[in-house]
Each structure stands twice: as structure tokens, then as C-alpha cells.
Amino acid sequence: MTILETRALGKRYRHRWALTGCTLSIPAGHVVGLVGPNGAGKTTLLNLATGLLAPTAGTIEVLGEPPASGPAQLARVGFVAQDPPTYAGLSVADHLRLGAHLNPTWDAALARDRIDRIGLDLVQRAGKLSGGQRAQLALTLAICKQPELLILDEPIASLDPLARREFLQGLMEFTASHQASVIMSSHLMADLERVCDYLIVLVGSQVRMAGEVEDLLGTHRLLTGPRRDPCTYPADWHVLTASHTDRQTTLLVRTDSDIHDPAWAVDEVGLEDLVLAYMSQSSKAEPGPAPREEVQR
Amino acid sequence: MIEFHLDARSGVAPYLQIIQQVRRALRLGTLTVGDQLPTVKDVVAALAINPNTVLKAYRELEYEGLAAAKPGVGTFVTATLNDGSLAYGPLRRDLERWLAKARQAGLDDESIEALYRDTFRSASKEKAI
Numbered sequence: 001m002t003i004l005e006t007r008a009l010g011k012r013y014r015h016r017w018a019l020t021g022c023t024l025s026i027p028a029g030h031v032v033g034l035v036g037p038n039g040a041g042k043t044t045l046l047n048l049a050t051g052l053l054a055p056t057a058g059t060i061e062v063l064g065e066p067p068a069s070g071p072a073q074l075a076r077v078g079f080v081a082q083d084p085p086t087y088a089g090l091s092v093a094d095h096l097r098l099g100a101h102l103n104p105t106w107d108a109a110l111a112r113d114r115i116d117r118i119g120l121d122l123v124q125r126a127g128k129l130s131g132g133q134r135a136q137l138a139l140t141l142a143i144c145k146q147p148e149l150l151i152l153d154e155p156i157a158s159l160d161p162l163a164r165r166e167f168l169q170g171l172m173e174f175t176a177s178h179q180a181s182v183i184m185s186s187h188l189m190a191d192l193e194r195v196c197d198y199l200i201v202l203v204g205s206q207v208r209m210a211g212e213v214e215d216l217l218g219t220h221r222l223l224t225g226p227r228r229d230p231c232t233y234p235a236d237w238h239v240l241t242a243s244h245t246d247r248q249t250t251l252l253v254r255t256d257s258d259i260h261d262p263a264w265a266v267d268e269v270g271l272e273d274l275v276l277a278y279m280s281q282s283s284k285a286e287p288g289p290a291p292r293e294e295v296q297r
Numbered sequence: 298m299i300e301f302h303l304d305a306r307s308g309v310a311p312y313l314q315i316i317q318q319v320r321r322a323l324r325l326g327t328l329t330v331g332d333q334l335p336t337v338k339d340v341v342a343a344l345a346i347n348p349n350t351v352l353k354a355y356r357e358l359e360y361e362g363l364a365a366a367k368p369g370v371g372t373f374v375t376a377t378l379n380d381g382s383l384a385y386g387p388l389r390r391d392l393e394r395w396l397a398k399a400r401q402a403g404l405d406d407e408s409i410e411a412l413y414r415d416t417f418r419s420a421s422k423e424k425a426i
Contacts, residue, residue, distance in 0.1 A: 031347050168345035176338040176348040190305060194346045270308075 001028045001064055003149050003181045004049060010057035011044050018044040020205050022058070026183075026198060028148075030212075031175060033192040034185040035275055036202035042185040043082065045202065046153050049183065050079045063149055075105055078147035082154050084138035088127030092120050095137060096144075103145035111144040114170070132163025139167060143174045150174070152184035156191060164188070168195055189272040199271070201278045208278045213271065220274055223251045225264040240277045252277050298335060299327055303344050311346055315354035323363065323378040334364060334372045 002025055009022040019041040026032055034042050047053040048060055051068025060066070065073045086095060092115060100106045115122065118136045126134060135155060142150055150171070156164045172195060175182055186192055192199070199216060201209040209216070220240075227249045233239065238254040252269060253259075259266050269277075299322050301315050309317070322328040335343075337351045355372045358364040366372045399409050 029349070031349075165345055169342050172345050172348065173338055173342035176341045176351075191345075194303075194305065194311070194344075197347045197349050 002026055002061070003028050003030070003032075003063060004183065005061040005064075006048075006058060007060075008058035009045075009048065009055055009060050011041075011048060011053060012056040017056075017205050019048070019202075020057075022207050024200065024207065024210055026210075028063075028181050029179070030181055030198040031172075031196050032181070032183040032198040032200060033196035034183060034200045034202065035187070035189070035192065035279075036208075037279060040202040041205045042202055043153055046079075046151055046183070046185060050077065050151055071104075075103065075145065076148045078142035078145055078150040080135075080138045080142045080150075080152045080155050083158075084131075084135040084155065086126035086129070086134050086137055089125060091123050091125050092129075092137060093122040095126060095141060096122075099141045099144055105146045107144050107146055110146075111140060114140045114144070118166075118170075130163075132159050132166065135159055135163065135167055136170065139170055143170075143178075143180075146178060148180055150180055150182045150184075152182065154185050154187070156186060156188060164191060171195070189275060193271045199275070201275055203279055203281070208281065209275075216274060217268065217271065219256055220252065220254050220269045221259060222267040222269050222273075223249075223253055223259065223264040224267075225249055225261075240281065298333065301335065301340055301344060303346065312350045312354040312357070315340075315351065316357055319354075319358055319363065320378060323374065323376070326377075326379050328374050329377055329379075330374055332374045334358075334374065336371050 004024055004026045006022050006024045009024075010020045011018050022041075022045065034045065036042055044053065048055055049062050049067055051062075051066075051074075063073070063076050067077070068074055087098075090098070096108075096111050096115070099111065100108060114136075118133065118140070120129070120133060120137065126137060129137065135158075139152075139155070142152075152171075155171075156167050159167060168191060171182065174180060182195075184192075184196075197213050199209070199211065199213055200207060225248070227244055227247055230239070230242070233251075233253075234255070234257075236255055236257055237251075240252040240254060242252075243250045252273075299318070301318050303311055303314055307314070319328065319334065328334075334355065337348050337355075340346070340351045341348050355364060355366065358372075359366060363374065363376050363378075364372050365375045396409065399412070404412065
């Protein structure tokens with residue numbers, strides 16, 4: 001089963017395409033990181049996946065069904081929007097009651113246990129909670145409906161490091177105990193590197209790169225060697241970035257084969273550098289791996 | 298039961314860090330045959346890492362014959378690495394002698410480390426071939 005399957009998906013707001021030609025196929029069981037500069041289309045993609053937006057072009061399926069196609073589909077997907085959505089005037093207990101009434105698969109015991117562990121006061125109004133507590137309350141509502149897929153839009157951007165770690169601990173515990181999948185957008189690469197095993201890079205309304213983190217790290221290499229003419233590079237190299245001094249050439253290369261030429265010093269590339277390389281590529285440059293070839297196996 | 302920790306800056310993949318920590322505990326005797334490893338849920342709840350990372354580490358330990366999974370219960374230690382400890386003394390003395398020689402030859406700490414790492418890597422490569 002796939003958690004997200006899109007084909008040439010696009011969304012236009014008036015005259016501007018916020019997302020175009022988005023084709024993805026992500027198997028279940030992944031924690032997916034969605035990264036890209038501001039305005040790249042991350043929130044648009046997540047809102048399409050939750051059914052809050054309807055596509056202008058192409059198709060999208062979430063857990064094998066069109067998003068928000070009925071109560072059953074809605075029950076399978078949890079969503080935490082940007083700026084953790086809680087009701088400032090309602091107490092923590094009110095939020096839990098709301099969750100219990102709105103969700104047929106609500107786990108009340110899990111909710112009590114989580115509120116207890118986070119240390120939230122049931123009578124406290126959400127408006128009086130700290131940012132970290134509000135985020136934890138929103139996460140509690142989303143996971144206690146026991147979704148198969150949890151979609152989070154920049155859930156930790158505004159939190160301090162401790163609150164961020166606690167949020168991610170709760171999130172990972174849930175994915176482990178419920179075998180749930182997650183799609184989350186974030187700018188915080190260090191956090192994404194810990195929790196994500198699948199990555200989508202969105203730049204300028206388009207998917208620049210998508211795939212399992214392990215494959216991405218295994219197929220990208222940083223090469224340093226004596227200065228060389230680019231036309232001597234092997235045909236199966238995709239050069240992402242190249243910089244030259246009068247003597248030296250440094251390349252970030254995507255290739256499926258080993259690099260045997262001893263003239264190149266070969267280093268592995270960290271996830272953050274890899275993502276930055278894809279993000280900084282201009283749209284005219286050679287596009288990254290086509291998402292389809294990356295995910296189809 | 299042991300607890301894992303993660304050094305995000307070490308450059309060592311998280312699943313390898315978990316394997317290394319289990320192996321170290323087996324070597325030191327902190328873990329021994331029959332001990333249970335922390336459950337996947339406990340590890341990810343403590344470290345905030347992807348559950349597949351822990352599963353991968355445990356699968357690797359199973360493959361090495363150091364642990365075995367009991368479905369629905371957990372993963373348990375099936376072997377120890379403790380018996381090699383007798384060889385440590387003489388090896389350490391060899392290494393100390395070698396280090397003294399390297400210093401005499403004028404190598405500083407950084408060069409010694411680089412030389413060791415380079416030799417280790419090429420020797421491992423030869424072994425792999």
C-alpha cells in the first residue's frame with residue numbers, strides 16, 4: 001500500500017501555480033520529511049493530501065483513496081496544521097472531549113496517559129499553554145484518533161530545542177507502537193535527519209528529489225580531484241554542483257556505480273548538504289532524479 | 298537492560314551507533330546471553346529516532362548471531378563477545394610500543410591517527426576482497 005500516490009499533481013491559485021507536475025509514490029511505513037524553501041509549495045502539497053484543497057491538475061490518492069473522500073478515509077488520516085491548532089478558550093479537558101466526540105476510533109486511555117506524561121493540567125485553557133505544550137496537545141489529539149498516516153505541517157518550527165525533542169519522542173513512539181506512517185514538513189534538517197527515512201525536496205513548486213534517505217546517501221558522492229574538463233566525466237554521473245579553482249575541481253555527483261578513478265578523493269555527503277545542493281540548484285539546471293524512477297522498484 | 302545514546306555529529310550512521318553500543322556492552326559484560334535489548338518503542342521514545350533505524354540495527358545484530366528476536370516479546374542477546382579479552386593485554390602492549398616508535402619517528406597525534414585510520418581502512422578493504 002502507498003501512503004501518498006500522486007500523478008502530475010498541480011494546484012493553481014489564480015495565476016500562480018503553487019505546485020506542478022508532482023508525481024510521487026511513497027510506500028507505507030515511512031517517516032517522510034518534506035523540505036524546501038518558503039513558498040516552494042510544501043503546505044499546498046500537505047493541504048492537497050488532507051483534502052483541504054482540491055487539485056487543479058493530476059490525481060492524488062492517500063492510503064489508496066482520494067483524500068477526504070468520506071468519514072472512513074478521514075478517520076485514517078491525522079493532521080496537525082501549522083501554528084498548532086488548538087482553541088484558546090477551551091481547556092485541555094475540553095480538547096480531549098472534542099477529540100473523543102469527533103473521532104470514532106479515539107483512544108481515551110492513550111489520551112489520558114499522554115496528557116499525564118506531558119504534565120498538562122486538564123483545567124488549563126489552551127490559550128495559557130506554552131508553545132511546546134500547545135504543540136503536544138495538538139499532537140495528542142492527532143494521534144489518539146489512531147490514524148494510519150499522520151500529516152504534520154512544520155510542527156516544531158516555533159519550539160525550543162527541549163520541546164522539539166519531546167515532541168519528536170512522542171511522535172516516534174506513536175509510529176513505533178501503531179506502525180503508523182508520517183509526512184512532515186520542516187526546515188530543521190538535524191531533526192529530520194534523526195526521524196525521517198524518506199525525503200521529498202520541493203523547490204519552486206516542483207519536486208526536485210524524492211527517495212529513501214539510505215538510497216539518497218548511497219548514490220551521492222562528493223569528489224575532489226585535479227581540475228578536469230567536464231566532458232571527461234562518466235556518462236552516468238549527474239553533476240549537482242561543481243566548483244573549480246585553477247588546480248582543483250570539487251563535484252557533488254549522483255551516480256549508481258562505484259567511483260574507481262584514483263584521481264578523485266571520494267567522500268560521503270551528509271543529508272543537509274545534499275538537500276542544500278538540490279535546493280540551490282536553479283530551475284534551469286539539470287533536474288534531479290525523476291521522482292518516479294527513484295521510488296519505483 | 299542498557300540505554301542507547303546518539304551522537305548526531307559523529308558522522309557514524311545512527312543504526313551503526315546502536316550496533317557499536319551493543320557490541321561494546323557485550324565486550325564489557327554489561328550485556329550477556331539471555332538479556333533483553335530495549336524494545337524498539339522504548340528506544341525511539343528516548344532518542345526521537347526513526348523506528349526503522351532500530352529495527353535495522355537489531356536485524357544486523359541478528360545476522361551477526363549476537364541477538365535473536367522473539368516475536369511479540371522482544372530481542373534477546375544470544376552470544377557474548379567477552380572471551381576475546383585475554384588477547385587484549387598483549388595487543389595493547391604491541392600498540393603502545395608502536396606508538397612510541399611513531400613518536401620517535403617524529404609523527405604528531407594527528408599524523409598517527411591518520412596513519413592508523415588509513416592502514417585500518419585499506420586492511421579492511423583487502424579483507425573484504
